[in-house]
Amino acid sequence: MESVRVERGTKASRIFAICALPLVAALIAMPWWSDPGDMRLVGEMAYFLALAQLWNLLAGYAGLVSVGQQAYVGLGGYALFYMTGPLNMNVYWALLLAGPFAGLMAIPVSFAVFRLRGAYFAIGTWVVSEVFALSASLIAVLGAGSGLSLTPAILRQISPDRAGRDTMLYLMTLACSALVFAIVYLLLRSRHGLALTAIRDSEPASASLGVNTFRTKFIIYIVTAACTGLIGGLIFLQKLRISPEAGFSINDWTVVVIFMVVIGGIGTLEGPFVGMLVFIILRELLADYGTYYLILLGLIAIAVMLKAPSGIWGWVVQRYDVQLFPVGRRLAPIPSKDAKDVVLSPQPGP
């Protein structure tokens, strides 16, 4: 008589969840105890974290190494500016629609880029993003090469004064990043997540066991694009201006995000947190030395890739076997009278 049950949580994850509550509460209350500068920094951390989680979902789990995610940041930003400006829509509605718009645009894109594998796919997505950037710079109603700005009237829809606006934007960023994280987390814990983890470990093996790899990847690509579009809308709502170069910048929205994920640990949910913190700390420390932090970031990413390809968090997991956001399933023995002679030790790993 086997007496095992499937465990979805770990002891570390339960302790962490309890410890994280006050931190989350402090972050939500930040407008009432902190200053706008720090709030902006935390907001930036939140949206970079969301972008990192999304790229990690794509590359770390679905094996879709895209270097063109800036396409959806730009599309989301432009969608917001176009809907609030020329279409005269309410800013909240526009933000709500920016994500679905980017997701919708990702469908025809996926028909083209999904014909490509590996490196072809990577560069193909980049070319697609360039096509969007060049198109935006040709379309007059999008401000052509110089882009669009948000008018004060649109900003007053959020709040009549500056402080209220800062607070609202900060809370919206926090909420959207939390939403993105929740989507990624729940997706990975769902059936699709199991399929994704299987694809991550071996695509042919998972396909032979009945995983529809194409459909799973397609869903992930579209969901990721929609979430990236939402974050893009939010980013440019704070920047107040969008241009083709800023909106579709590969360095700002993809390269640094890839570095974060790799340094933190690709294929884990904790990795993007760690990587984002490393990035922000490096940038703040080296703010006075121009672009040296980017050079250093590049060097660290190379070193991590060569010496510890599973990143900082991967190293932690190897050593201590902790999981703060468990997405796997573990077998654990149930202490019962019937099963005294069955000895089962908990299985490590996902």
Place this chain on the structure above:
Amino acid sequence: MNWINILIQGGLLGGFYALFAIGLSMSFGIMRLVNIAHGDLIVLAAYVGMVATWYTGLDPFLSLVIVVPVMFALGYTLQRGLLNQTLSGGLLPPLLVTFGISIIIQNGLLQGFGAYDHRLQEGAIETASLRLPGGLSIGVYPLVVFAVALFAIASLQLLFYRTRLGRAFRAVSDDSDTAELMGIDNRKLYALALGIAMIFTAIAGVLFGIRTIFAPSAGPIRLILAFEAVIIGGLGSMWGTLIGGMVLGVAQAIGAAVDPTWQILAGHLAFLAILIVRPSGLFPRTRD
């Protein structure tokens, strides 16, 4: 004839793109290395050429005497010291390491030379042109670049199909494990391959620096153009890369004829269209 003019100018431009693409095509074909830093290495070569002309007073063409060995040595060391370690673990390691190199080169150049535009001055040849019957006129410089591209590809074909080294290159490209069993030192051969690829990158960089202004941020678009030429032509086929470059050049010329701002966009769209119809390019030789 306007259309003939567009075809000729586009085709000549394609020679330029083919020259960009040779180094990428080689490292892709032989070691399946996706070199994201390729465009930045082209720009780096242009800067090396510029510094060489500053210190020696050589004219840009002759500065290749310095640029070529420098880039060869850089390619050899990069592959030997860094990139060889990335080739066994799937797509991500080489992609990310070369991404890192790309960022380091871009920001290194930015720190060293500032964000300003630079240019290599070659004098009269830049603007000279040949008059042809029918009112056509062809720039001498694009013609020279095209000839260099033809010569470069022809010499690479000779290397690949007429020498022991070339045989070894083809062997590791087809099956690196078996090649190693036959006594080939893959790591050394890969280093040599990137070294040789960088000779062509050096030539491409200097010729690029003479043709247009360049800045530290000029790399990524060169990478995309080179990549498009390689993919349109089909992996592993050098003459295919030339045709790919010319297809790209003609598409851009047609776009530019409609409206000058459409040039690059037309090239990208042609690339995507060809990919959708023929995902492995027009003349594929190597199986990925």
